[in-house]
Amino acid sequence: MDLQARADRLAHLIEERLDIRGTGLSAKLGRGGRRLPRAVRDAGEQLLLAQRMAATPKLARQIDYDRIAAACDVAERMLGRIDPWERRTTFAVNWLAGNAFNLIVVAALALAVIVWRGLM
Template identity: 55%
Template sequence: MDLDARLDRIAALMEERLGIRGEGFEAKLARAGRSLPRKLRREGALLAEARAMAEHPKLGRRVDPRRLRKAARVFERYLTRVDGNERRVTRWVNWAAGNAFNIAIVLVVAVAVIAWRGLV
């Protein structure tokens, strides 16, 4: 499987599993940002650089195909194991828990101020 087809497959997996939109692998990788683990960001940068180098006749020979296959395999393995729905639910639960905590703090401070002023 050539590099372009593999990167297109990874880009499709990123959209399907993580909900990341964009045109092509490089755009999706940039939009993913820190939602990907550090190792995957590094592998993704390697794959994006290899795609750019492969277009140049002399630089294309410097690309290590074995290293690229390994990087693509690591990326695909991660994306096939990720459950997009679970990530979305976790994000919403964390948001709700954070807001509930903030509201509880505001209520405690309000009750403390009311008690301090002697209104209760």
């Protein structure tokens, strides 16, 4: 598999699994930030560097395709294990739990103020 096909596959997996939008792998890596696992970021950076090196004939001979293929395989396996629906539901449940906790704290503080002022 050539470098561009690997980059396209990795970019597609990042968009599909993590909902990170952008045009091309470099944009998705830039927008992903800390949401991307370290192995995925490293593999993406290695792949982008190899693509830049491949544009120059003298540097193209220095590309270690086996190392890049291994890094991309690890990144694809990591992205393959991520379930997008589970991510979304976990986010929603955590958001609801945080808001419920905040409402409980506000209600307890309001009740404490009412009791403190002797209105109840």
